[in-house]
Amino acid sequence: MADTKMHVLVCGGTGCLSSNSSDIVDNLIAEIKAAGMEDEVKVLKTGCFGFCEKGPIVKILPDNTFYTQVKPEDAKEIVAEHIVKGRKVERLLYMDPEKEQHISDAKHMDFYKKQMRVALRNCGFIDPDNIEEYIGRDGYQALAKCLTEFTPEQVIEEVKKSGLRGRGGAGFPTGLKWQLARANDADQKYVVCNADEGDPGAFMDRSILEGDPHSIVEAMAICGYAIGASQGRVYIRAEYPLAIKRLENAISSAREYGLLGDNILGSDFSFDIEITFGAGAFVCGEETALLRSMEGNRGEPTTKPPFPAEHGYWNKPTNVNNVETFANVPVIFLKGADWFNKIGTEKSKGTKVFALAGKINNVGLIEVPMGTTLREVIYDIGGGIKNGKKFKAVQTGGPSGGCLTEKDLDTPIDFDNLVARGSMMGSGGMIVMDEDDCMPSVARFYLEFTEEESCGKCTPCRIGTKRLSELLKDITQGKGTEEHVKELKRISQVIKDTALCGLGQTAPNPVLSTLAAFEDEYMAHVKEGRCPAGKCTALLKFFIEADKCKGCTLCARNCPVGAISGEVRKPHAIDQEKCIKCGACMDRCKFGAIVKH
């Protein structure tokens, strides 16, 4: 390491790996070897850099050059130009869309400027498979500090003082949760890490596990010390093979280094971690359902109380936190609770990771201080809406959340503000939608999801979500009436009031929030038989604008069902009865005379 003058970091997150970043690593190593520089230049496959839109990403240290959309065949040029001759490869640098200039250092890019990386501090900096790199960035120091300087009660006090709240969805204060688990005496207690990230469109936990697995191992050990547990379990989705591999590796190297196992760091504290696989059920993100699944059963939630802090895994006191929550823990001890609670808003401290996706220019994983506004996230970091379209809504909180609109853009994002506006933080999925997205269809999409994922235990959720999804289907297929909309509201309220667990109680949120902001759009569907966004095929009608039509007959000749008629050089017309709404006419017309609405 001492002779290494340069590090080449290649993103090994799922997005970049899908774009062959492994081949980039292989080619870079081969080219560096061919140049005889293998002692001076080290190539590392790291976790996610976050800027997935422009992946695969290659970063070169120490000059911090950030190459985007690199292909395996670019390795040759990067080595020959940048590494051997010290000249940056201009064409691979990020192009600032506004100034139309190349930017070479990531810290000057709008995407990174407003970000603050706490939970993601090591993602994209270290080789996740090498424990020494984690240790090199102060890894396991927080654990050592807790074991040598703090009593378990002081550890809990410190977490409480930091103001950390659970990042998995509801935002329960983490320190309080630990305290409750500590207060219950038992011969065995458990620390569980919820890595069953099931929100479609969220991938922050996966990125942390893939990019910085040791931070989770360390935090779970700290939690074990605090609550008095000697066993930890990570409940992880079987669909995340790479994260599983890296975590397994991290656990076994922590054991080798004496950071897991008996008498950690010479103390009388012993702790070990095992991995349990989930099998694809959204409801298992709910902690009581998760515990049932860990015991090998159907993942059905149970009523609370009793809370897992009393009767959890195998009926023993259990503390469940999600991945991102744990990732914050070591930092609190490294930098102090006072440092942590200065970040964020009054009641939501620290940062939040969001998976920014949908119709936005810079899709990726971002981390911002709580209190950042949606506008800053969408326009400054996200680079605005794709293809210059108009912003319509942003969906936060996944299937349990809701849609926020233009009027919410300047709201500082925190747990309470999002709930007050009919959505929620959830795990941090943030899906941006533009003018082409139809809100009843979006609500239908989410309700089809919850209908499928409802565990079936309680009636309001099992039947209620099915009824909601049927009503929404009718509306988007042009069979809806005003009664449908009324019924949507009524059933939503019943489900909210009576469902057993968080999944059911929040399932109507996508319906209620879109109804609140876009009732006119629902009404257009049911009263006028019209889909304003032009998305619901069953409601579309194609028309020929007479003043633009030249009577060239091209559309009539291409209509597969002979629905278009008219004389040559005279305006044509579409027979709505025959039209199958395939859009072939519109695609062919050279005069833009065919419109749909």
Place this chain on the structure above:
Amino acid sequence: MACNCCNGEDKEKYAELEAFIESLPTTKGELIRVLHRAQGIFGYLPREVQVYVAKKLNIPVSKVYGVVSFYSYFTMKPKGKYDISVCMGTACYVRGAERVLEALTKKLGIGTGETTMDGKFSLRSLRCVGACGLAPVVMIGDKVYGRVTPESIDDILNECE
């Protein structure tokens, strides 16, 4: 105690599963772990395998079936040689995953959760691969294809020869 009714290949598979179950320190609460391994060995979880697991773990078959049918990761039908999954996560959905799925259904002549007659392709939808930057995403086996359009599926299917 592998069953006697099956051919040699199956016998080996059952033996592998049996060895795995016996290697566990306890079978208490290990049903899901065992089913993961069983699906890894057999490729899917037909009735016979479920009955076998129930017997080995000394639990009712109804409990095994209850768990298998509850979790989307477990399948009771064999998958095709090429297992195609279309991501229906929200990011992919708003970028047109529905149309991609529709096009695949038409092209292959099967619905989601089904396998073609020749056993070559099976089609599924799944929730979020975590590659939202590449939306919409289609996976064939472990390979991820990004920015897929209804028009580009022919190229992808042609690779499966």
